[in-house]
Amino acid sequence: MERSYANAAYTLAAQHFVLNATKKVDCMEKLFSIAVFIVMPAGIKRIPIRSPHEPQMVFQPVHKEAPPGSRLPAETYEGRINCHNEGVMKIIKPSVQFYGTVPTEYNAALKFIEMAGRTCYKSEDKITEDSAEGFVKKLIKAGHLAMVEHSNFVVRIELTDKQYLSVIIAQVGKYLNIAGSDTAVLYVGGSITAWYNALQFVLSIPGVEKDVRMFEPFASAYINLFGGGYIAKNDWQVCPHDEIPKELHRYAAKFICDRGVSHELVRHRPCSFAQESTRYVNYGGKDMEFIEPDGFEGWNVDAKEIFEGSCDFASGAYNNLLHYGELKPQQARAVLPNALKTEIVVTTDAAEWAHIRKLRTAKSAHPDMQRVMNMMPWEEFL
Ligand SMILES: Cc1cc2nc3c(=O)[nH]c(=O)nc-3n(C[C@H](O)[C@H](O)[C@H](O)COP(=O)(O)OP(=O)(O)OC[C@H]3O[C@@H](n4cnc5c(N)ncnc54)[C@H](O)[C@@H]3O)c2cc1C
Numbered sequence: 001m002e003r004s005y006a007n008a009a010y011t012l013a014a015q016h017f018v019l020n021a022t023k024k025v026d027c028m029e030k031l032f033s034i035a036v037f038i039v040m041p042a043g044i045k046r047i048p049i050r051s052p053h054e055p056q057m058v059f060q061p062v063h064k065e066a067p068p069g070s071r072l073p074a075e076t077y078e079g080r081i082n083c084h085n086e087g088v089m090k091i092i093k094p095s096v097q098f099y100g101t102v103p104t105e106y107n108a109a110l111k112f113i114e115m116a117g118r119t120c121y122k123s124e125d126k127i128t129e130d131s132a133e134g135f136v137k138k139l140i141k142a143g144h145l146a147m148v149e150h151s152n153f154v155v156r157i158e159l160t161d162k163q164y165l166s167v168i169i170a171q172v173g174k175y176l177n178i179a180g181s182d183t184a185v186l187y188v189g190g191s192i193t194a195w196y197n198a199l200q201f202v203l204s205i206p207g208v209e210k211d212v213r214m215f216e217p218f219a220s221a222y223i224n225l226f227g228g229g230y231i232a233k234n235d236w237q238v239c240p241h242d243e244i245p246k247e248l249h250r251y252a253a254k255f256i257c258d259r260g261v262s263h264e265l266v267r268h269r270p271c272s273f274a275q276e277s278t279r280y281v282n283y284g285g286k287d288m289e290f291i292e293p294d295g296f297e298g299w300n301v302d303a304k305e306i307f308e309g310s311c312d313f314a315s316g317a318y319n320n321l322l323h324y325g326e327l328k329p330q331q332a333r334a335v336l337p338n339a340l341k342t343e344i345v346v347t348t349d350a351a352e353w354a355h356i357r358k359l360r361t362a363k364s365a366h367p368d369m370q371r372v373m374n375m376m377p378w379e380e381f382l
Contacts, residue, residue, distance in 0.1 A: 149272035
């Protein structure tokens with residue numbers, strides 16, 4: 001839905017209210033603007049103030065006259081400023097893309113990491129048949145190892161040497177997991193990042209004779225991405241995808257939601273995340289998307305108008321901060337609301353997904369969170 005109609009007078013009153021609420025103004029003036037804000041909706045006559053391709057925002061300046069050095073157009077101080085934005089404000093519905101188990105074969109694994117990593121920069125158009133390895137190496141070099149967590153690597157260990165079990169358990173650390181320890185076969189799994197960090201930790205312990213057999217299959221497959229340090233391969237094998245115990249699989253989904261919901265998602269600590277960045281993505285001059293809140297169709301006409309108007313205003317303010325304010329996207333983002341559309345890839349194991357499902361589909365969860373959680377195909381994997 002594109003916003004093409006608004007009520008200029010009401011929007012002006014609303015902005016006046018919002019701006020005055022944050023300013024030190026005379027008490028009577030504040031009361032007046034609150035009264036206008038409350039009374040105006042009753043008398044709204046809807047008039048088109050711009051076409052979708054001629055964005056414009058109503059703006060109540062803080063000062064009565066342009067401060068020295070201002071580049072803002074003179075009409076700004078008459079209460080109107082043109083928005084420097086070729087794009088339009090759009091309100092879209094949230095959605096979920098479920099990927100199933102994270103691939104474990106080398107090439108597929110790197111492609112998956114690239115997909116997750118490029119979500120941050122919205123540079124998916126740069127993905128080619130052979131771009132993944134170089135992209136992942138760049139991530140690692142930049143220390144952006146969190147993106148490499150969108151992976152899974154599982155080793156199948158034949159426990160002929162029972163005494164070695166305690167060594168393995170001691171080395172597993174915080175982010176690797178074990179399955180099948182009651183038999184002679186043990187599975188150890190976790191993301192590539194988890195394997196690398198555990199290996200680094202074991203190697204860093206001073207004065208201890210190192211036994212790094214557990215890490216050899218991982219090092220053979222992936223250590224070159226981290227700049228080398230080859231460890232000879234032992235008899236323990238990489239576990240084929242089909243043989244990975246259910247509890248060691250990692251499952252991923254991409255949520256297209258607002259930034260309120262994404263902020264709640266990132267509270268789930270055992271997960272790995274890759275989120276569209278408002279630092280690195282420049283929304284200037286482009287369409288800007290906002291997420292339609294749950295139950296929006298049922299909102300009264302004024303609530304819809306205020307919501308759409310505030311998204312439009314935020315989009316205009318962002319573009320003008322870039323244009324007139326000469327700010328960077330990471331600075332201009334301060335005026336963007338919770339409703340801004342974001343994309344976030346979430347990867348974790350089945351146990352944590354079950355925990356998330358329980359908390360976030362409950363009636364006490366935020367309706368917008370419940371809505372995306374109810375789009376997950378839970379029965380397919382839990
Ligand atoms: C209805 C609702 C309302 C909420 N309201 C608020 C609020 O007002 N303010 C607010 O700040 N948050 C709020 N939250 C977020 C909440 O506090 C949790 O941060 C979020 O739900 C993550 O869940 P969790 O901590 O159970 O588990 P996760 O982070 O998903 O971790 C899963 C489990 O792993 C274990 N675990 C993970 N990390 C640790 C650790 N460091 N130490 C020990 N055990 C660990 C715990 O057993 C945990 O249950 C709310 C959540 C819900 C569902």
